[in-house]
Amino acid sequence: MPMGLSTHELDKIDQLVAVRRKIKRGDFLFQSGTPFKSIFAIRTGFFKTSVTTDDGRDQVSGFQMAGEIIGLDGIMNDRHACDAIALEDSEVCVMPFDRIEQISLEVKSLQHHVHKIMSREIVRENSVILLLGSMKAEERLAAFLLNLVQRLHARGFSQYELVLRMTREEIGSFLGLKLETVSRAFSKFADEGIVEVKQRNLKILNPEALKLIMNAQDHCS
Amino acid sequence: MPMGLSTHELDKIDQLVAVRRKIKRGDFLFQSGTPFKSIFAIRTGFFKTSVTTDDGRDQVSGFQMAGEIIGLDGIMNDRHACDAIALEDSEVCVMPFDRIEQISLEVKSLQHHVHKIMSREIVRENSVILLLGSMKAEERLAAFLLNLVQRLHARGFSQYELVLRMTREEIGSFLGLKLETVSRAFSKFADEGIVEVKQRNLKILNPEALKLIMNAQDHCS
């Protein structure tokens, strides 16, 4: 959250985060097509967002953890453009977007903060596009794991150990791969001593090797 | 641009678009890593944006035409996160972002407009992610062509004819395919009488067929 605010400004911002909401594992935080009112700051838990085509194909477009913001896609059109589903019991701060805009008129740093958050989402999606468009299966998984552990580490968790909150199928959907391919890549990494996989518990033994794999850069023009 | 403004508000907004800049074909509008100051509204011309990994891989992340906004990725970090290159001689309105934020504090509708534009970019990227993650070559090309012609049509151009401003390789890069695959897909569409391709001039003879191809939905789970 933005720094260097007066107490008056802080009061304003407090009004935003007044309402909280608990979401059970497997439940929707919001669904594509439903009216957009608020964005959400994840307090605890873990979510996935997924987009759907007219013809029923769908794909995981991101995983979100505590401290991250979800729902920005709804601003345009006043309707949510993706589904958000809790992968574990979670709690979010409900932040009505019209309130945010109103307070942003008075608190300049909040306005800028909102812009940064939206820009960050654009940049994040850019890197997903890059991943999907130009990386091979193992490179994708390596990039995914490094990204995940880096975000967890920034939140005070271990730099090497993590619990995957999603299934292999959901990882595959996010990475544009089939679950079998994800599974095989995990096994290969494990064989090579790069990671230790026990169910959804993962230990990264050799992060440097993962970075090398991610940057294979051999083939693609 | 936002509607229903007072003349005073319009004056404010006029201050934004005072500066224009011409970009020659092949030149950068901005480069990844350079300081971010402004976003740009394309007045005339055509651009591509491309993202790059540390190891030198790069990919086209979008094509932008007149009336579209470019540069939103730079807000976070105050550095551009992608390259923007003109595919033909172009002209843009330079809109200093700090000015936008300043005026947004006074003109509520402008603030909301900015949010919508950023949200639209997020939604657009979501659909690119969906395309890259779950569609086959011909489906991708069909979706690409339909999207392109739809945007051109919204700008008063033909619903069926267009000139491709980019090479096959750039299309391929955007779609996560090799140029040969793009070329073959074009030839296949032409054989089937769905389109007429003469170099970069394209005529869509059967838009419905393209929509069907895009929504093939047969295989993928």
Add this chain to the structure above:
DNA sequence: CGCGTCATTGATGTGCATCAAGTGGTGTGG
């Protein structure tokens, strides 16, 4: 006119999807 760039088309290879069988962990009801 000749060269460079872009595009087409064919032949071959390969990475991942698909299909299929089997394992292990978890939760439920007897």
Add this chain to the structure above:
DNA sequence: CCACACCACTTGATGCACATCAATGACGCG
């Protein structure tokens, strides 16, 4: 507390879509 069913996962065998390699053709520009 155990038996059963279910689901997530692993692993192997096979096939196919697209990449890769290579040769040729069509523009456009100096």
